[in-house]
Amino acid sequence: MALGVAQPPALLNALAARAASREVSGLSLYYLLSTPNAACVLRTDLRDRINPVSLFHGVIERALDAEAERLGLAPVDFLPTAFSQAPDVLSRQVDADVLLTTVSPMDDEGCFSLGTNTDYALAVSKSARHVIVEVNPAMPRAHGDCRIPVDRVTALVEHEAPLLEIPSPALRNEDIAIGKLVADLVEDGACLQMGIGALPDAVCAALSGRRRLGIHTELMTPGLSRLMRQGVVDNSSKTIHPGRTVFTFAMGDKALYDFIDDNPAFEAHPVDYVNSPAVIAANARMVSVNATLEIDLHGACNSEQRIGRQYSASGGQLDFVRGASASQGGKSIIACHSTAAGGKVSRIVPSLCGAVTTPRNDVHYVATEYGIVNLRGLSLRERAKALIAIAHPDFREGLDRAAFTIRD
Template identity: 60%
Template sequence: MTQALYAARLMSAAEAVALIPSGARVAMGLGVSQPPAILKALADRAEARQVEGLRLYYLLSTAIAGDTVLRYDLMDRIQPNSLFYGKVERALEVQARADGRRVVELIPTGFQQTPRLLTHEIGVDTLLTTVSPMDAEGYFSFGTNTDYNQPVSRTAKRVILEVNPHMPRVFGDCTIHVSQVTALVEHAVPLLQVPKAAPQPADTLIGGIIAGLIEDGSTLQMGIGALPDAVCAALHDHRDLGIHTEMMTPGLVALMKAGVVNGARKSLHPGKAVFAFCMGDQDTYDHLHENPDLEGHPVSYTNDPAVIARNDRMISVNATLEIDLHGACCSEYLNGSQFTGSGGQLDFVRGAYRSDGGRSIIACHATAAKGTVSRIVPRLAGPVTTPRNDTHIVVTEYGRVDLKGLGSSDRAMALIGLAHPDFRDGLQQAASQQGLI
């Protein structure tokens, strides 16, 4: 029966995207799950002006989308609605400004809210994403990307899947049955890989400070990049760590392989590493495949602060771009423009602090632009990602401070102490002008 359903839904990419009408509200998979064959066919259709007025919703686009549906010449037929900016959106913005246009809309949101936003407020009617091959019972795994793919698949009128044998089969609440699928496109292609960033000396210093704040038996949430990798590298002498994270990274996988992470003391999903999506190298994807120690779940679950808080000794580690003298953080705006997005930072900041024995850590280098700009600033240059009320522990290469319980004056002085020495006098003057000291 399942094989018959599969055969009935199997078609070419061109045939599949022909099912998408003009004016459709389309959700595209995040990151690794963006389906190359389907997106190219949709771009070809838009280029031929066979479809128009498409509204495309997504987080974290990659070159897969940038070379197809997010091409600048298609912006009059495909309207990008990004919930998390990246390199592709920033490049489109540069082109659009030169032409006096605006082509990308940012929809501000926390990551945990994304499934409801897409399914209810926006009412997405089409899902395009990549899945693993079907199993004997007729189920596909969303593999690297359960996140919003699984919730949207439950409500969308059209679910168009690219079946890729390179997509790992992952356990957890991360499957879809063939009977729920509109169209299937088979396409075997290696998954997109994210190269590992080389750590700077400041990363190693910060990683060591953060590792000293993490007790054996803690549960971790980490982002991607050189700084979180440095934290993971400094944890190899720890024991019985667990994982509950939005993003599974190579650094976390390395801890699993080393036996440092085993989930033995987890109070929620003991023995299981829980995540919403994954980006990394091939070794990371291989580790996910049919691994009973890992579970993929929708981001509405992984990033729910109430769920996060059920993990005792929850440790959240996130990076920021700026911290003001009150302790508020902007983690998404740079040089007067949107740079990334809110993501799940505030979800985990709040969830970790609610956890029994938990700690929320915000980390950054003390300076940027080769030491010419301080990341500790008098006032933020962009929107607040983490409010001052929520910021817990802040770490730079100059140390750490726990802001909880500190008054405004003590906060300002403590944060100035985390700044590069070249900027401390100026920050003290600014604090005095603001009446903080």
């Protein structure tokens, strides 16, 4: 099943109906980042017929896991992988035999554009034994390496419906403060990657005074598109793909989708290319901005688990951390609020309670609303002191006590 906006509602509703009537069973459904379009097939009552295998948990999977715990069932299957590896995992390791995705209407060359979602779908369209597409005029026709020729399509349905829109989260004071701190590190001519959520949106909002910025990002957002409309981003200083915004999937509002449609300023490419650390590093002055759930006093980040449960996934975070770090003049920034749970929990912790998404060796800059620190070149003792200084004041004394083993 396609990712995000490209999850095809007509096809998925038909599949859910067949599963409910027990006409199909024994299916494993692989996907990343589910949306309400997929809720019809991601149901506890269908788990014995359609087994979801998630590469990135979200609201739907967290709700299913909570329901499974109440009923004494197993949680949703989770397949850990970097986003850059998803095409290989799904097309070669898992060997998915059917692709379900939404595409734009066929062009004059007999090809369908994957539009908002090239990511892993292009690779699976080449390897799957069956490619079933939902043709929707609302899906933008993107430029780049993102087309499926009609001779690869097993079957299609036509279904005209508005694309799913994901509202931008409201910015909190902490987001605005972090956005300004991060924006101060972005020079004119830098190349941007932004993750998902309020913090990257806040960074975009703080960049209105920059010039000649470029974009090379896995996720294209309304915040990034506004920088293009404002003339802040013109991609003129990019080392590779000059003059073009490069992305692998897009998620946001109708204005974003309309802006991408047949716009040569955009190029969509598969995620194993866009998220390749070597390709990312080929962009000079690459700046990546990603969020995390918690960071320990050595600098390691857990961006995917809460209280030992899968909350999201690694996605492309480590891909861009390593790519930006290897870029000439590049900067990798991990940003988070200093607290969670309404201020009751510190996000800077003595030790992580979940998986290590980004190892301490790779972390470069860390930002909270209380400041930004560069961990590169710091000893463990120096890292602890630096991170405690940007923790919430209510937790600094406890963190200082917890760090005694790595302090003089």
